[in-house]
Amino acid sequence: MSEFALPLAMAALTMGGIIIGYRVGLVLAGTAALFILVSDLPAAFFKLIVSRIYANILSNWLFVAIPMFIFMGLILEKSGVAERALRGAQQALGGTPGGMGISVLVVGLLLAASSGVVGASVVLLALLALPRMTEAGFDAATGAGLVAASGTMAILVPPSVMLIVLGDQLQTSVPAMFAGAIGPGLLLVALYAVYILWRARGLPRQARDPDAARGAVLLAVDVAPLVILIVCVLGSIVGGIATPTEASGLGAFGAVIVTMIYRRFSLAMLMDAARDTVATTAMVALVIIGATCFAAVFRGVGGDEMIQSALGSFGHAPWAVMAVVMLSVFVLGFFLDWLEITLILIPIFAPVIAALDFGNGLAGQELLIWFGVLVAVNLQTSFLTPPFGFALFYVRGAVGDRVSSREIYRGVLPFIALQLFALGLLMAAPGLITGF
Amino acid sequence: MTAGPGTGLKRAGDALMNALAMLVILLMLCVVLQVACSFLDINPLFSLTSSHTFIGKGITLNSLLDFQWHLFALICLVPSGAILLRDRHVRVDFLYDGFRPGLRRAVDLSGHLLFALPFFAMALPAAWEFAMRARRSGEGSRNGGLEDLWLIKLVLPLGLGLLALAILIESWRLIRAGRRA
Amino acid sequence: ALALPASGESYTLQSAFTKTLPVLGPAAERFVANVAALTDGAVEFKHLGAGELSPPFEIFDNVSVGAIDAAWSFAGYAAGKEPAAALFGSVPFGGEPLQYISWLNHGGGLELWREIYAPYDLVPMACGVILSESGGWYTKEIAAPEDFQGLNIRIGGLGGDILSKLGANAMSLPAGEIATSLETGRLDATELSFPLVDKLLGFDDVAKHYYFPGWHQPAGFIEFYMNKGKWDALTDAQRTAIEVNCNDINLYTLGVAAGAQSEILQEFRDNGVAVERFPDSVLDALRKAADEVYAEKSAEDEMFRRVIDSYRAYGEKYVEYQELSKLD
Ligand code: NA
Numbered sequence: 007m008s009e010f011a012l013p014l015a016m017a018a019l020t021m022g023g024i025i026i027g028y029r030v031g032l033v034l035a036g037t038a039a040l041f042i043l044v045s046d047l048p049a050a051f052f053k054l055i056v057s058r059i060y061a062n063i064l065s066n067w068l069f070v071a072i073p074m075f076i077f078m079g080l081i082l083e084k085s086g087v088a089e090r091a092l093r094g095a096q097q098a099l100g101g102t103p104g105g106m107g108i109s110v111l112v113v114g115l116l117l118a119a120s121s122g123v124v125g126a127s128v129v130l131l132a133l134l135a136l137p138r139m140t141e142a143g144f145d146a147a148t149g150a151g152l153v154a155a156s157g158t159m160a161i162l163v164p165p166s167v168m169l170i171v172l173g174d175q176l177q178t179s180v181p182a183m184f185a186g187a188i189g190p191g192l193l194l195v196a197l198y199a200v201y202i203l204w205r206a207r208g209l210p211r212q213a214r215d216p217d218a219a220r221g222a223v224l225l226a227v228d229v230a231p232l233v234i235l236i237v238c239v240l241g242s243i244v245g246g247i248a249t250p251t252e253a254s255g256l257g258a259f260g261a262v263i264v265t266m267i268y269r270r271f272s273l274a275m276l277m278d279a280a281r282d283t284v285a286t287t288a289m290v291a292l293v294i295i296g297a298t299c300f301a302a303v304f305r306g307v308g309g310d311e312m313i314q315s316a317l318g319s320f321g322h323a324p325w326a327v328m329a330v331v332m333l334s335v336f337v338l339g340f341f342l343d344w345l346e347i348t349l350i351l352i353p354i355f356a357p358v359i360a361a362l363d364f365g366n367g368l369a370g371q372e373l374l375i376w377f378g379v380l381v382a383v384n385l386q387t388s389f390l391t392p393p394f395g396f397a398l399f400y401v402r403g404a405v406g407d408r409v410s411s412r413e414i415y416r417g418v419l420p421f422i423a424l425q426l427f428a429l430g431l432l433m434a435a436p437g438l439i440t441g442f
Numbered sequence: 443m444t445a446g447p448g449t450g451l452k453r454a455g456d457a458l459m460n461a462l463a464m465l466v467i468l469l470m471l472c473v474v475l476q477v478a479c480s481f482l483d484i485n486p487l488f489s490l491t492s493s494h495t496f497i498g499k500g501i502t503l504n505s506l507l508d509f510q511w512h513l514f515a516l517i518c519l520v521p522s523g524a525i526l527l528r529d530r531h532v533r534v535d536f537l538y539d540g541f542r543p544g545l546r547r548a549v550d551l552s553g554h555l556l557f558a559l560p561f562f563a564m565a566l567p568a569a570w571e572f573a574m575r576a577r578r579s580g581e582g583s584r585n586g587g588l589e590d591l592w593l594i595k596l597v598l599p600l601g602l603g604l605l606a607l608a609i610l611i612e613s614w615r616l617i618r619a620g621r622r623a
Numbered sequence: 624a625l626a627l628p629a630s631g632e633s634y635t636l637q638s639a640f641t642k643t644l645p646v647l648g649p650a651a652e653r654f655v656a657n658v659a660a661l662t663d664g665a666v667e668f669k670h671l672g673a674g675e676l677s678p679p680f681e682i683f684d685n686v687s688v689g690a691i692d693a694a695w696s697f698a699g700y701a702a703g704k705e706p707a708a709a710l711f712g713s714v715p716f717g718g719e720p721l722q723y724i725s726w727l728n729h730g731g732g733l734e735l736w737r738e739i740y741a742p743y744d745l746v747p748m749a750c751g752v753i754l755s756e757s758g759g760w761y762t763k764e765i766a767a768p769e770d771f772q773g774l775n776i777r778i779g780g781l782g783g784d785i786l787s788k789l790g791a792n793a794m795s796l797p798a799g800e801i802a803t804s805l806e807t808g809r810l811d812a813t814e815l816s817f818p819l820v821d822k823l824l825g826f827d828d829v830a831k832h833y834y835f836p837g838w839h840q841p842a843g844f845i846e847f848y849m850n851k852g853k854w855d856a857l858t859d860a861q862r863t864a865i866e867v868n869c870n871d872i873n874l875y876t877l878g879v880a881a882g883a884q885s886e887i888l889q890e891f892r893d894n895g896v897a898v899e900r901f902p903d904s905v906l907d908a909l910r911k912a913a914d915e916v917y918a919e920k921s922a923e924d925e926m927f928r929r930v931i932d933s934y935r936a937y938g939e940k941y942v943e944y945q946e947l948s949k950l951d
């Protein structure tokens with residue numbers, strides 16, 4: 007293993023720095039810098055890192071969705087429109103804590119269907135839903151877990167940047183990958199719903215809001231803002247007016263209009279929301295910047311070869327190969343981000359998988375799509391796994407001191423278990439993927 | 443209380459955040475304008491006979507597209523230093539929260555020394571050179587968008603420089619607090 | 624690691640393309656293996672897929688400063704820095720592949736290319752000739768030049784400039800948004816590659832008009848370039864091995880792609896796609912727009928003028944004999 011001393015030391019230093027509590031983005035960037043200096047990489051590698059920050063993050067137009075969705079969430083939250091709307095949705099579902107959980111889940115699913123970037127949807131959902139979950143009686147951990155898990159659905163439910171990259175690497179059709187992810191997305195929502203209802207069973211039903219004991223019309227007025235925004239965002243995509251990235255800007259604009267209709271608009275509120283958007287975007291960006299530096303150096307010192315040689319030591323029996331791939335994606339997910347995992351693993355495994363017979367009647371393109379979606383569900387799980395789960399960082403960054411890292415970690419564990427259960431189910435029943 | 447360097451710094455930070463907040467609103471309006479123009483088939487928005495700095499020979503839908511990521515670049519990197527001074531950058535705090543104040547200071551200071559120092563010492567000159575290289579080659583759009591890319595590439599040394607400055611200020615505060623304790 | 628425990632020297636070769644891409648993926652592997660074989664293992668390229676170390680559009684800079692040793696890319700990506708570089712990716716309304724490579728090797732093209740890249744410390748050469756591409760996927764019929772008015776199309780570079788002259792909105796959306804946008808109607812059309820590659824993206828499910836010819840790219844080059852310091856440090860034999868292998872790849876890419884398109888076209892037809900030619904009136908309008916763009920770019924950039932003039936001068940000589948030799 008001595009030839010892999012550098013990548014191993016890199017992983018260890020990063021984990022150490024993150025766990026003792028230094029800023030995540032700076033740990034990643036700093037580890038990258040240190041290992042350029044101690045390895046035989048040329049000093050010009052710093053120039054490469056700078057070009058990665060510029061090309062992968064700063065000039066990546068898809069990331070415009072991050073500030074726009076965050077802005078939309080903050081406007082809804084600060085104006086009080088979100089609170090009223092989610093309470094209304096809860097009332098419509100019987101006014102129970104479980105009703106609130108399901109409302110949040112539905113909003114999360116709709117957000118996922120209009121966004122392809124995890125940072126945006128997780129932060130938005132954390133802002134909107136976490137306070138309501140706590141109010142409804144859920145502990146902070148469960149609330150944070152639900153927010154993180156349903157926020158990461160954005161990367162699995164089409165449109166999704168991850169499915170596009172996977173489709174590219176696997177050389178399968180993007181529309182087919184999108185179709186393949188619909189079943190797993192619905193399966194996960196169903197599992198989350200069952201879990202949230204089970205958690206809610208012992209919670210006291212809240213005293214019915216006297217205001218809320220109103221007619222269906224008034225209830226509709228409460229819930230209308232969410233409906234309007236979903237029409238703005240999803241409707242503009244489906245109607246061919248906007249791309250998913252453009253739709254995020256329309257969503258923010260729609261939120262401003264909604265606050266005006268509900269007479270909650272003020273310039274002070276708008277600026278306050280915009281200032282917080284700047285802070286949260288910068289927070290998300292530093293983590294991604296660190297990750298892109300880390301990944302380049304990790305590969306430069308032979309991290310990808312370390313992973314390849316570790317994988318090469320396993321056999322070629324179909325299900326053994328599958329197990330190795332799934333396990334490595336899951337384990338790498340503890341400290342690498344999805345894009346790097348995809349770039350390292352898929353080129354190695356795509357040709358191997360394409361030639362295997364899993365005894366489930368799948369072959370060719372269908373086989374690759376099944377495999378690709380399995381990897382996607384696994385990668386989605388990697389957003390949730392501590393210590394390096396992007397979704398966990400975003401929840402923490404969005405809600406500040408209201409929830410501790412410890413609570414977030416505790417809250418996501420049941421959801422990770424559900425994800426793994428779903429993964430097993432999808433392996434056993436490929437029809438859930440290929441049947442759509 | 444007299445206004446010390448701390449309050450001056452805070453006021454500068456607030457002013458910066460306010461300016462960037464307006465860019466968020468501008469970004470939103472820019473996306474709306476782009477969607478409206480492509481829906482109504484308005485392209486270019488206007489044309490010029492000669493080429494100008496930054497906008498080139500007019501404003502096209504590609505210029506608007508480029509302008510959006512320019513704004514995003516400013517929003518995501520320039521405030522990083524101010525955010526550090528407000529301690530908003532993500533840390534995993536399940537151990538850190540339980541540490542004594544002295545140990546927390548030690549974590550932050552040694553983190554600055556071990557991680558931040560090598561990164562900024564090497565990345566800042568590289569970022570500056572990155573922008574200057576674009577300036578020398580007169581790098582512009584590949585597809586009729588915004589020109590003079592070195593202007594936006596300057597955000598890299600600027601944003602990273604402000605972050606490095608904030609780390610210096612925080613280090614100084616941590617050392618001072620350590621002496622007092 | 625970058626320094627492999629092999630007997631030879633290891634060089635990073637950053638590709639702008641996905642490793643698993645048909646034609647280009649195997650071509651890169653063939654190149655790497657053959658260079659190693661012909662240099663007795665003294666020159667080992669480590670082939671990196673798109674984005675592994677350098678992002679595609681930054682490869683030029685990163686090889687220039689020596690962070691990466693060599694590149695396998697598309698010259699059009701450097702057009703923001705050097706407008707004339709676009710003409711070494713493809714020449715809209717230019718000639719077929721044989722004319723393009725002949726001009727490069729025997730008509731003064733390569734010398735101009737090396738002159739353009741020299742200030743960046745890069746030594747370029749063609750290392751893959753690309754067959755004529757398709758004219759793109761359209762969700763609407765293009766019956767006359769007026770149909771381009773207000774058409775939202777994803778196309779970059781000179782092709783985009785030319786279409787803009789006819790009133791199209793030539794957008795540079797990232798690849799990630801194309802499929803969704805075509806399906807929903809936010810985009811009306813997109814330019815892509817030849818059928819073998821287009822098939823993989825599944826556009827036959829979302830756009831039902833597949834147009835020919837690919838006027839924006841009747842022939843294309845994949846470029847190989849190396850950092851000048853690294854290039855100069857090679858022995859004569861090693862440099863020759865690289866150049867000879869690039870010429871092998873020029874023939875290989877053309878041959879592999881040429882015979883493999885027909886089956887795919889049939890699959891598209893079976894999926895309800897109309898495979899059709901742009902009407903002559905449309906091609907005439909595009910050709911006229913292309914001449915305007917060439918005139919403008921030549922006025923703005925001296926090197927652009929020299930390259931396009933060189934290409935056209937060679938073309939006149941080339942075409943005469945081709946015409947005489949035609950059997951029908
Ligand atoms: Na999504």
Ligand code: NA
Nearest residue numbers: 339388394395
């Ligand atoms: Na993880």
